[in-house]
Amino acid sequence: MRDTRATTSVHAEPRTVRVLMVTDGEASFDEADFGLSTLVDVLEAPALPWIRVEVTKAHRERNLPALSAELPLFRFDGHDLSQYDQIWLFGVARSNRPSLEEVELRALAEFMDGGGGMFATGDHEDLGVSLCGAVPRVRTMRKWHWPEPGPNGEPVAPSVDGPGRHDTLLEGNDPLFQLNDQSDDVPQVVTPRMYATSDSPKWAHQAYPHPLLCGPRGPIRVLPDHPHEGECSVPEDLGATFTLAGYEVTEYPGGLAPEVVAWSTINARPAELDPRKGRLDARTFGAVGAYDGHRAGVGRVAVDATWHHFFNINLVGDPTVPQDPVKSVGFAASASGRTAYEEIKAYYRNIAVWLARPEAQEGMWWRAVWAARWHHRVSMDLRPGSLGSPDLAELLRVGADVREVLAATATRADAAQWAGRFGVGAAGAGRWEALRPSLDPWLPRSGDEQPGHLPNLVSSMLPELVLDAVLGAVVHAVAAEFPEPTEEARQRAAGVEWPGVVGPAVARALEAVAGQVARTDEVLRSVGAALATGLGAGG
Incomplete structure (x- = not known):
């Protein structure tokens, strides 16, 4: 018998988490291919009774895509960052655009050191470096520089082409591998890092994925696919210190290291299966990275190999192929696609929850x-x-x-x-x-x-x-x-x-x-x- 006394009147108001989402270049917050409207809708939907996410949308430029933002021509040093719990960076512009000035980097460093959460992503080569490549911690948790190493010897990011590219496309509803396969209902499979709860034998212990990859039905093992992704990595130097506009920054307080918490695996394929890009070599690379700054008294950081895990074109389909019943609607095309999309949406919400301040x-x-x-x-x-x-x-x-x-x-x-x-x-x-x-x-x-x-x-x-x-x-x-x-x-x-x-x-x-x-x-x-x-x- 159901307890009819338990009504919505006793439900507590959800905890509000305020996210500042910033992008640049041709990315937008509308329904364009490189738009973030689907992600924002997922985050702001009342899916969980104990949290509400409010997204403020900012764009670094004053171009046509920036019209979809609430804050165009955005600068970090000219805005009160203390009103936000976390900042999400979607860097699209390359190194031919000016990087953040020191006063902006200082504002971000102070925000992170004050407990604010940070998420950042780009794509292959140097896509995203102007927005993200100099941000403390973010700069060393992911590869941002191409075709040469970064100014401090940072490793080179993967190229857009060649057999060593990070091509995670899986074969979809038509033959061969094509760019618009990224818009179908077949995701890539990722491997989460698992954490054991004891030193017992495998038959006795339990294991959890990282909280970023823990889904409603177990570990999250899928993400949207794309033919040329970036890479998350772990830096060798954990003791770096530097000054930003007079503010002293310790890259990783206490030497606490970030981790790669999920990997993408690429299967080799011959050139004839991909007439556009050619042969592909097998490899495994970091898809998601995390730094638990709460253990060191600062904000948490998460990074992702590519913004194609978040853009409309990889989620709700490619509107330029209306004749294709699958690629024009994305994950909505099939029951299996919709199931995968639920896992992907859980990943988005996990980022917002995990990056939240302890209080x-x-x-x-x-x-x-x-x-x-x-x-x-x-x-x-x-x-x-x-x-x-x-x-x-x-x-x-x-x-x-x-x-x-x-x-x-x-x-x-x-x-x-x-x-x-x-x-x-x-x-x-x-x-x-x-x-x-x-x-x-x-x-x-x-x-x-x-x-x-x-x-x-x-x-x-x-x-x-x-x-x-x-x-x-x-x-x-x-x-x-x-x-x-x-x-x-x-x-x-x-x-x-x-x-x-x-x-x-x-x-x-x-x-x-x-x-x-x-x-x-x-x-x-x-x-x-x-x-x-x-x-x-x-x-």
Whole structure:
């Protein structure tokens, strides 16, 4: 029976994330081939109940494409960047256009060092270098320079042609490989980096993709294809420092390195299959890169191999081929294409969520928890008699429900990150820092350092055990504080200091988990000793 008391009146207002989207050259924000209107529509659509994205559109020039922007002739030093949570750069212009001046680069560096998120992309060769090629961190997380290395020895970007080009086209609905295959319903397949939650054998551990590539149905493994992409990479020098208009910049504070978090793979093909571009050599290259600046007290950064993963022509088709029922409508042409497009849209939303400042993500977390508390599956399963002092079994039972409810709107990666950082953290920052090596698969580790310190079987169970216990404790505490779904409850919840409300319940849950882990550890050691004794006796 559905809980009819749970009405929209108790839903919390979503957390607003403000994005400044900047482009140049022939790119636009309208429905043109090189337009970003589809991306903006996806970001601003109310797809998730705990976040709303507002995009401000800016263009560096005063040309025809710039008419689609709210802010033409845009300069970073002449605008208040503090009103935005993140900045997205789509660089199209080549090196024959002036690059950003030092005062603009300083404004961007201060924005990033202040916690603001940054996304940037270009395409093959030097497409995008004038807008993005000198931006701190961005400049070394992707290849921007061509045909010679950059001024600081930056590597050369891939060419538009030749057998070494980054051609990710897959064969579509007609023979041979053609440029407009990028507008069909067949995406390229990418390989996400996977992060294990323990050092257990493969049969025992769980693994997550990077949060950027965590989709509603598991890892995101598709992106639009294109015949000549750029490349994301990891710099060798992590200790660079430099000055921008009097502002001292550390490229990677604390030496924290960026990562390539997804790769594109190219299969070799003979020249006769592509009369226009010729032979293609097999290779693998970085498709998506990420820098988790939150670990160093600065903003996060994400980069992508090409803006063709975002432009209209790669998503909704090529209007110049109306006679082609597939390429004229893009991913909408088939059920498989529409399924792939849902994964791609999830990637766009993941960028906006992952780049958000920590305080914005905490706001998203509590809104997601609030919505889960009133979901009929959770509210009907809560037992009023146990709200004050649930045992571990009750916490795990309800926590599993909450985890599945959250999965409908938040990715597994978001739920795991937020439950650790803000859920466990509600019981004290020290607890989270102590547990983090065993719970956080994305925590950077040296090559010989293993996650966790418990025996394999115990460490493989620990992340899900803690996650469910924390989710159960948080929802129990919220339900005890707000037993009825009234408008007064919703209004009062808007001003609640959530860590204070749920912290004691989370602390008790963690103590219960600690006791269970200790008992399990003792049993496993006893069994191990018995097995060893038996083997010795048998010998």
